[in-house]
Amino acid sequence: MATSSAQLASDRPVTSSPSVPPLPPQVLDRLLARVTTVGDRDPIEVTAPFTEEVLGSVPSCTAEDVAEAVRRARSAQRAWARTPVRTRAEVLRRYHDLVLERQEEALDLIQLEAGKVRAHAFEEVADAAIVAAYYARTGPGHLAPRRREGALPGLTRTRELRHPKGVVGFIAPWNYPLSMAITDVLPALLAGNGAVLKPAQTTPFTALWAVDMAYEAGLPEGLLQVVTGRGSVLGTPMIDAVDFITFTGSTEVGRSVGEQAGRRLIGCSLELGGKNAMLVLDDADVDDAVQGAVAGCFASAGQLCISIERLFVAEAIADEFTARFVAAVEDLVLSASLAYGGELGSLASRSQLETVEQHVDDARAKGATILTGGRRRLDVGPLFYAPTVLADVTEDMRLFADETFGPVVTISRFTDVDDAVERANDSPYGLNASVWTGDTRRGREVAARLEVGTVNVNEAYAAAWASVDAPMGGFKDSGLGRRHGREGITKYTEVQTVAVQRFVPVSRIPGLSQDRNARTLTAALKLMHAIPGLRRA
Ligand code: NAP
Numbered sequence: 350m351a352t353s354s355a356q357l358a359s360d361r362p363v364t365s366s367p368s369v370p371p372l373p374p375q376v377l378d379r380l381l382a383r384v385t386t387v388g389d390r391d392p393i394e395v396t397a398p399f400t401e402e403v404l405g406s407v408p409s410c411t412a413e414d415v416a417e418a419v420r421r422a423r424s425a426q427r428a429w430a431r432t433p434v435r436t437r438a439e440v441l442r443r444y445h446d447l448v449l450e451r452q453e454e455a456l457d458l459i460q461l462e463a464g465k466v467r468a469h470a471f472e473e474v475a476d477a478a479i480v481a482a483y484y485a486r487t488g489p490g491h492l493a494p495r496r497r498e499g500a501l502p503g504l505t506r507t508r509e510l511r512h513p514k515g516v517v518g519f520i521a522p523w524n525y526p527l528s529m530a531i532t533d534v535l536p537a538l539l540a541g542n543g544a545v546l547k548p549a550q551t552t553p554f555t556a557l558w559a560v561d562m563a564y565e566a567g568l569p570e571g572l573l574q575v576v577t578g579r580g581s582v583l584g585t586p587m588i589d590a591v592d593f594i595t596f597t598g599s600t601e602v603g604r605s606v607g608e609q610a611g612r613r614l615i616g617c618s619l620e621l622g623g624k625n626a627m628l629v630l631d632d633a634d635v636d637d638a639v640q641g642a643v644a645g646c647f648a649s650a651g652q653l654c655i656s657i658e659r660l661f662v663a664e665a666i667a668d669e670f671t672a673r674f675v676a677a678v679e680d681l682v683l684s685a686s687l688a689y690g691g692e693l694g695s696l697a698s699r700s701q702l703e704t705v706e707q708h709v710d711d712a713r714a715k716g717a718t719i720l721t722g723g724r725r726r727l728d729v730g731p732l733f734y735a736p737t738v739l740a741d742v743t744e745d746m747r748l749f750a751d752e753t754f755g756p757v758v759t760i761s762r763f764t765d766v767d768d769a770v771e772r773a774n775d776s777p778y779g780l781n782a783s784v785w786t787g788d789t790r791r792g793r794e795v796a797a798r799l800e801v802g803t804v805n806v807n808e809a810y811a812a813a814w815a816s817v818d819a820p821m822g823g824f825k826d827s828g829l830g831r832r833h834g835r836e837g838i839t840k841y842t843e844v845q846t847v848a849v850q851r852f853v854p855v856s857r858i859p860g861l862s863q864d865r866n867a868r869t870l871t872a873a874l875k876l877m878h879a880i881p882g883l884r885r886a
C-alpha cells in the first residue's frame with residue numbers, strides 16, 4: 350500500500366483530489382479468511398472516507414454464523430483454560446512486538462478505513478502495544494489465587510480463585526478501529542477465555558488485521574472468532590450465546606445491550622459516549638493549555654469518546670486563551686495523505702459529517718458565534734469538516750449537551766471555580782475531563798470534584814488513557830464497568846472462594862451447650878475486633 354495525494358494546508362487552495370490505493374488482493378484474502386460464516390453471505394462494501402472509494406467487502410454474517418463462531422471459540426477455550434497462564438502471557442508478549450514491527454500495515458488500514466491522519470492512527474498502534482505488554486507482565490499476578498482472611502483466625506484457610514467466564518463477546522466501534530477491536534480482547538484471552546468479536550461495519554479490515562496478528566503471535570486456532578456485519582442483526586444472537594459481553598459505542602445501544610445481558614444474568618461492560626469538559630484555571634500556562642486543547646479537541650477529528658467538546662476558561666485569561674487557541678486551530682494541517690505530517694483528518698462517514706454539520710448549523714441559527722470553521726472542506730476530501738470553535742452557546746442548542754463526536758468545541762467563561770465544576774458536571778455523561786493549572790494540588794482537588802471516570806491534570810486525555818495500570822470508564826450515562834488495570838482483566842473471570850476449615854467447625858464448638866457456645870463465640874468476636882492482627886493469623 351503506497352501513499353497518495355498531496356498534504357494540504359488548511360486554507361490553501363487544493364489542486365489535486367486525493368485517491369487511495371486499493372487493498373492488495375493477497376491482504377484482503379488473508380484477512381477475509383478470519384471471518385466465520387457457514388454459508389454464502391451478501392457482501393457489505395467498505396469505503397475509504399478520504400475519497401469514498403470502495404476498499405473491499407466483507408460478508409454480512411447471520412445469527413447462524415454467530416452461533417458457529419461461539420461454538421468454535423468454546424471448543425478451543427477448553428484446552429486454552431488449562432494452558433498455564435505464563436504460557437498464555439507469552440502470546441501477548443509476542444503480540445506487543447508484532448504490532449510494533451508490522452505497524453505500517455496497521456497504520457495504512459486504520460487511515461483507509463477511518464480517515465484519520467497517520468499520527469492519530471499511531472496512537473492506536475501504541476495503545477495496542479502498551480496494553481499487550483501491560484497484561485503480559487501483570488496479568489498472571491492479577492489472576493493468581495489470593496489468600497483472604499479466614500472466618501476463624503488460624504482455623505479457616507480461605508483463598509480466592511479466578512476462573513475464565515468461558516466465551517466473551519465484543520462489539521466494537523469504528524472510531525478507534527484497532528484499539529477498540531483488540532485492547533479489551535487481550536485481557537479476556539489472557540484470563541483463559543475464548544472470544545467472538547463483532548467490529549463496526551465500516552472498519553472490519555483493521556479488526557481482522559488485529560485478529561490475524563494474534564494468531565501470528567501464537568494464539569491457538571479458533572479461540573478468537575470474528576463475525577462481520579450489522580450490529581442490529583448480530584448483537585442479540587451474540588448476547589444470547591456468550592458468557593459476558595463487552596460493548597463500546599453509543600449510550601443508546603449500550604443501554605439495550607445492558608438490558609439483554611440483564612435478562613440472561615450475564616455480566617457486561619459498557620464503554621459509552623461523553624461530553625467531556627476541559628477547565629482552564631486562571632493560573633494555567635496559556636500556551637500549554639492551548640496545545641492541550643488542540644490535541645484534546647481534534648484527535649481523530651474529535652471522533653474519540655474521551656475528546657474535549659466543552660472548554661471552560663477562567664475570565665482572567667479567557668481573551669488571551671481564545672485568541673491563541675483560534676489561531677492554533679486555524680494553523681492545523683488538514684490531510685488525506687497516508688504519510689505523516691497531517692494534523693486533522695476526515696470524518697469517518699457521511700452520517701458522522703451530517704451530524705456535525707447539523708449541530709453547528711443549529712447552534713449558528715440559534716445565535717452562537719462561530720470563531721473559526723463551521724463549514725465543510727470538500728477541497729481536502731468529501732467528508733472533511735473544518736475544525737470549529739464556537740462561543741455564546743446556550744442550553745437550547747443541540748450541541749450544548751449532546752455528543753457531537755466531531756472537530757467541534759464550544760468555549761465559555763467562568764469567574765468562580767465552583768461554578769465551572771458545577772457546569773462541567775451538568776451533563777448526563779461522565780467519561781473524561783481535563784484541568785489546567787499551575788498548581789497541581791489545586792488540580793487534584795478540582796479533579797476529585799468532577800463526576801467522570803478519568804481526569805487529566807495538565808493533559809487532555811492521553812495521561813489517564815495511557816496509564817493502563819489504572820481503571821478507565823464512565824460515570825453516569827457514559828458506561829458501566831472499567832477497562833485497564835486489575836478491573837480490566839478480573840471482569841473476565843468468575844471468582845470462586847474456597848475455604849478450608851480445620852480442627853473445629855465455625856458455628857459450633859463440639860461438646861459445648863448452645864449457651865456456652867454463644868458466650869465463647871461472643872468473647873472470641875470481641876477479641877478479634879480488639880486485635881485486628883489476629884484476623885490475619
Ligand atoms: P454504535 O452505533 O453504538 O455502534 C457501536 C457498535 O455497536 C458497532 O459495532 C455497531 O455495529 C454495533 N451496534 C449497532 N446497533 C447495535 C445493536 N442494536 N445491538 C448490538 N450492537 C449494535 O456507536 P456509534 O455511534 O457508531 O459510535 C460512536 C459512539 O461510541 C460514540 O457515542 C462514542 O462516544 C462511543 N465510544 C465510546 C468509547 C469508550 O471507550 N467509552 C470508545 C469509542 C467510542 P454496526 O457498525 O454494524 O452499526
Ligand code: MG
Pocket residue numbers: 599
Ligand atoms: Mg450508530
